Amino acid sequence: xxxLNKIKSILGGFWAIxxxxxxxxxxxxKCHALMSKHQQTLHDQWVAxxxxxxxxxxxxxxxxxxxxLKSETRVNPSTGNTMMTxxxxxxxxxxxxxxxxxxxxxxxxDGGGFVVQSRYSIPMPRYMSDHVIDFTLTLFDKADFTWDGxxxxxxxxxxxxxLPEVSIMDSDGILRVYWKMFGWSMPERAMNDxxxxxxxxxxxxxxxxxxxxxxxxxxxxxxxxxxxxxxxSVICRNSGAVDYxxxxxxxxxxxxxxxxxxxxxxxxxxxxRGSNVREGDVLFGSxxxxxxxxxxxxMPDATMAPGMSVMTDVGQLIAENAGKEAVEQxxxxxxxxxxxxxxxxxxxxxxxxxxxxxxxxCAYIPVPSEVNPLQFxxxxxxxxxxxxxxxxxxxxxxxxxxxxxxxxxxxxxxxxTVYVQAEGDNVVTVPSAFSAVAGNAAVAEDITVxxxxxxxxAEVML
Amino acid sequence: MSDYTEPNNSEFTSGEQVIxxxxxxxYPKLMTTSGxxxxxxxxxPLAYVYAWLTANFNDMRKRTTMSYLRMSNATxxxxxxxxxxxxxxxxxxxxxxxxxxxxxxxxxxxxxxxxDTFNADGIALATPMRTIVMGSxxxxxxxxQYVPSIPYDTANGLYLANIPVYAVESGNxxxxxxxxxxxxxxxxxxxxxxxxxxxxxxxxxxTDAELMARAEYNTxxxxxxxxxxxxxxxxxxxxxxxGLSIVAxxxxxxxxxxxxxxxxxxxxxxxxxxxxxxxxxxxxxVQTITHDTPQTHHEVEIRDEAHAxxxxxxxxxxxxTPVTNYSVAFGSSLSxxxxxxxxxxxxxxxxLTFDTNASLQELQSSITVMYMPGVSAIxxxxxxxxxxxxxxxxxxxxxxxxxxxLACKLEYNGTPDENVINGIKQCMAxxxxxxxxxxxxLNFSDLQDAVRTSYPEASIRLPCSMTGSLVLKDxxxxxxxxxxxxxxxGYPVSVTEWSRAVCYFSLIADNIRLELI
Numbered sequence: 002x003x004x005l006n007k008i009k010s011i012l013g014g015f016w017a018i019x020x021x022x023x024x025x026x027x028x029x030x031k032c033h034a035l036m037s038k039h040q041q042t043l044h045d046q047w048v049a050x051x052x053x054x055x056x057x058x059x060x061x062x063x064x065x066x067x068x069x070l071k072s073e074t075r076v077n078p079s080t081g082n083t084m085m086t087x088x089x090x091x092x093x094x095x096x097x098x099x100x101x102x103x104x105x106x107x108x109x110x111d112g113g114g115f116v117v118q119s120r121y122s123i124p125m126p127r128y129m130s131d132h133v134i135d136f137t138l139t140l141f142d143k144a145d146f147t148w149d150g151x152x153x154x155x156x157x158x159x160x161x162x163x164l165p166e167v168s169i170m171d172s173d174g175i176l177r178v179y180w181k182m183f184g185w186s187m188p189e190r191a192m193n194d195x196x197x198x199x200x201x202x203x204x205x206x207x208x209x210x211x212x213x214x215x216x217x218x219x220x221x222x223x224x225x226x227x228x229x230x231x232x233x234s235v236i237c238r239n240s241g242a243v244d245y246x247x248x249x250x251x252x253x254x255x256x257x258x259x260x261x262x263x264x265x266x267x268x269x270x271x272x273x274r275g276s277n278v279r280e281g282d283v284l285f286g287s288x289x290x291x292x293x294x295x296x297x298x299x300m301p302d303a304t305m306a307p308g309m310s311v312m313t314d315v316g317q318l319i320a321e322n323a324g325k326e327a328v329e330q331x332x333x334x335x336x337x338x339x340x341x342x343x344x345x346x347x348x349x350x351x352x353x354x355x356x357x358x359x360x361x362x363c364a365y366i367p368v369p370s371e372v373n374p375l376q377f378x379x380x381x382x383x384x385x386x387x388x389x390x391x392x393x394x395x396x397x398x399x400x401x402x403x404x405x406x407x408x409x410x411x412x413x414x415x416x417x418t419v420y421v422q423a424e425g426d427n428v429v430t431v432p433s434a435f436s437a438v439a440g441n442a443a444v445a446e447d448i449t450v451x452x453x454x455x456x457x458x459a460e461v462m463l
Numbered sequence: 464m465s466d467y468t469e470p471n472n473s474e475f476t477s478g479e480q481v482i483x484x485x486x487x488x489x490y491p492k493l494m495t496t497s498g499x500x501x502x503x504x505x506x507x508p509l510a511y512v513y514a515w516l517t518a519n520f521n522d523m524r525k526r527t528t529m530s531y532l533r534m535s536n537a538t539x540x541x542x543x544x545x546x547x548x549x550x551x552x553x554x555x556x557x558x559x560x561x562x563x564x565x566x567x568x569x570x571x572x573x574x575x576x577x578x579d580t581f582n583a584d585g586i587a588l589a590t591p592m593r594t595i596v597m598g599s600x601x602x603x604x605x606x607x608q609y610v611p612s613i614p615y616d617t618a619n620g621l622y623l624a625n626i627p628v629y630a631v632e633s634g635n636x637x638x639x640x641x642x643x644x645x646x647x648x649x650x651x652x653x654x655x656x657x658x659x660x661x662x663x664x665x666x667x668x669x670t671d672a673e674l675m676a677r678a679e680y681n682t683x684x685x686x687x688x689x690x691x692x693x694x695x696x697x698x699x700x701x702x703x704x705x706g707l708s709i710v711a712x713x714x715x716x717x718x719x720x721x722x723x724x725x726x727x728x729x730x731x732x733x734x735x736x737x738x739x740x741x742x743x744x745x746x747x748x749v750q751t752i753t754h755d756t757p758q759t760h761h762e763v764e765i766r767d768e769a770h771a772x773x774x775x776x777x778x779x780x781x782x783x784t785p786v787t788n789y790s791v792a793f794g795s796s797l798s799x800x801x802x803x804x805x806x807x808x809x810x811x812x813x814x815l816t817f818d819t820n821a822s823l824q825e826l827q828s829s830i831t832v833m834y835m836p837g838v839s840a841i842x843x844x845x846x847x848x849x850x851x852x853x854x855x856x857x858x859x860x861x862x863x864x865x866x867x868x869l870a871c872k873l874e875y876n877g878t879p880d881e882n883v884i885n886g887i888k889q890c891m892a893x894x895x896x897x898x899x900x901x902x903x904x905l906n907f908s909d910l911q912d913a914v915r916t917s918y919p920e921a922s923i924r925l926p927c928s929m930t931g932s933l934v935l936k937d938x939x940x941x942x943x944x945x946x947x948x949x950x951x952x953g954y955p956v957s958v959t960e961w962s963r964a965v966c967y968f969s970l971i972a973d974n975i976r977l978e979l980i
Contacts, residue, residue, distance in 0.1 A: 002467060007511075008508055008511075011507060011508050011511050012503070012504065012507075012508060029504065033508045033509070033512070036509075036512065037508075037512045037515070040512055040515075040516055041467075041515075044516060044519055044520065044523075063513075063516065063517055063520065064481060065477050065481070065517075066477055066480035066481060066484070121473070121477075132484055132488045133481055133484045133485050133488070134485055134488055134489070135488050135489070181480075181484075183481070183484065195529055195682070197528075197529070197530055199529070199679045215682065215683050215684075215691075216682060216683065216684055217684050217687075218683075218684035218686065218687030218689055218692065219687070219689065310713070311713065311727045311728075312713040312714070312715060312717070312721070312727075312728065313721060313726040313727060314718070314721055314726055315726070320727075333724070335725075336725045336727070350726065353726050354724055354725060354726055357722070357723065357724050357726060358724045362722075362798045362799050362800075362801075363722055363723060363724060363799075364722065364723040364724070364799065365723070365724050366723050366724050366725050366729075368724075368725060378727060382725065382727060382729045382730075383729055383730045387730065408690070409683070409689060409690045409691050410683065410684065410687065410689045410690075410691055410692075411687075411689055412687050412688050412689055412692075412852070412854070412855070413688050413689055413690065413692075413693065413709055413711045413733040413852075413855065413857075414688060414711060414712075414730055414731045414732065414733050414852075414854055414855040414856070415712075415730065416712045416713070416730050
């Protein structure tokens, strides 16, 4: 690129007239051109160095201006009087109400946010400053403000911040005063791009965990962390006693050792003050995680895990979470599985088991006369291979994507059974959504809804 | 890399604001209003540079995102190569298709030089090395391949030999069995030549999208025997794996895992269905059958490593005479694995039953089989100490092709010549062959997209009749048909038959009929 010519065209003839010294003119042009060439080289090196896929370098290098509408002043054409209106909305209404125009100024209330509109469409700032360099004020995303793509919700009063202002008389005859700030769009996580592309944008808020699963494989711990994250459950990261429990606005907080854990008020609290917790415990939320070892000690409640879908050579059956008597035929003790609609042990299945028991090659697995079929499958048959998970999700989409991610990275010979109770979704649509998207092996194609308790049951197999 | 973009007005305005802020913060008394010298001489040029950087950074960010590159079919974008290098993958060159040419010889022994060329429907096929037809065993020794000489028409002194060949040009070349073949070298022993096996397994230069797909699993953990882990291992397999499906746990086709007295999978079993060719490969298996005493009824169990996981038997010849009435069953060579669980793997055995008019004690049989090449080599590779996953019993099996034929209408802006028509067919076939193993259905809209992308002046239209045929578990053939634009792979749905998870769609250009409207 010929930067000298480009600079000449930008400058135009204006200053050549002001300064008639051609050497001086050429010198300034060369200065700009040299600097531009340098920037171009940096750009090329940046691309060539292969960091292009990581947005960090770009976003932290180039700030962008943010103009926030402070006030509007209109002139009454008949009287000539002016009327200034503050454009900062300080309501108690919900974010949605504010943006949909359902909340007026009369709904102000202490503790609510301050809504300010942006003049331009801008990328999401991770933090804002009052100046590009030598800034004295910094506001951080989530802590000081929230950005929804059109407007800011400030958690602090912007009128008290003494922000730089600029006034513009717009073509509609309204004088608008803007606060002028600068945004820095640092990416939330470096591997967002990969997570978006490989998995789903739904999982990008959890890209650290997803990337850990992708790169290191799905483990008991990172799977728990991901499913916890998508269901707003909070996993403990240290051991100790629950020292304090308190609430702040719409958040509940728990102090364990030196760590504070927070969750929405709607999340279930699983430990009281004084309880001892360990790393991996679910402090808040609906997530339940059990290995076969845990289930040997105590079985999960039947409302949490009503039964497990098992595939046999005569079709899909359910291993119920209830005490049962084994079926005896021809001296063979058969696991009391039931049909999908609660029928007693299907005859075909009994015949298959009896036939297999009389074959020399077939692996013999003794079935006790009194048995809980779910516990037998998890703890005896699949000892060490299985995990049972139960969760409540307000939307199934992120859960579905999380299961897909786990499916691709979980050891193919392991098994994970996930029970999803959907809130707010039509439960009937859940199984089809799972089976359609997950496919292949991990989230098995055979998924049933146990109508009795409206649980959607998904088997994660790999 | 030197493909730059110009900034737009809003980017320039944004840049101007940033520069103004810097100047007014550092030197608050400077006059920077519009028209001032500083504004015109310093701020505006700098704002342009800033805007230029912003525009080019943004453009490059877009072009270097995986989401963007996963949609790109370009094969020569250096930016994609640079991004791929982040994930330790480099673009693969094209791969040649391979196949087998069957020659009928008037002598029992003959030889071909390396590079001797056959021409099959305009495609040059060459022998990969010096080839000698002799004996009854295939082997390679010291750069020479020895191909068995099979009695074909003993009365007339004719012999048959299956000569491995490769396409001289690399790329996605597919030829169906039956294509006419011409010999382009001198050899008086050759009576006739046929293409009895498809020419398949070739691949074009990797596209950006394919490159990104490899980057996806290349960054995944290989230490865990997950879908990604297995896929990553198989990227280094001695046989090129074009697609795979992992079946495990409670999946319907996991037949061997449920072979216990409760009929429920205990976990630990993994079946890996691989696609190494787009079509069925066909070959002839030469077997000497020996009985203790002469007999007319023959039942023989055959285990053949080279054709492990064969799908079906298409022809049986005994002592040079075709046998039309024979039955085929499949068994297992390993105790504890039922026949259903061993099917299509190296554990599978072929049980062949037929009668002859005369009592015979020793028979020379040649069995023509359809199979997926490379299953045995991949199993050996995955069984090696360095590749085995702890706690996993992994069995490699051949994925089942659904051979598709298709007829639809073609609308073209102008008059397409034969090359264009063939190109459109190739483009449609390539799209179908790019479907993953386990795809639920073949969708006409995907073919429309493929044609629209490569030939903007062409458009394929409904109605579209699609047929598919596949070999079932018992070796018989089943068909499916659709005029709705969607061919569903879920047929036949049954716990005892194949599941779509183990099948894939296979289409070659010869099986496409386009009616110009």
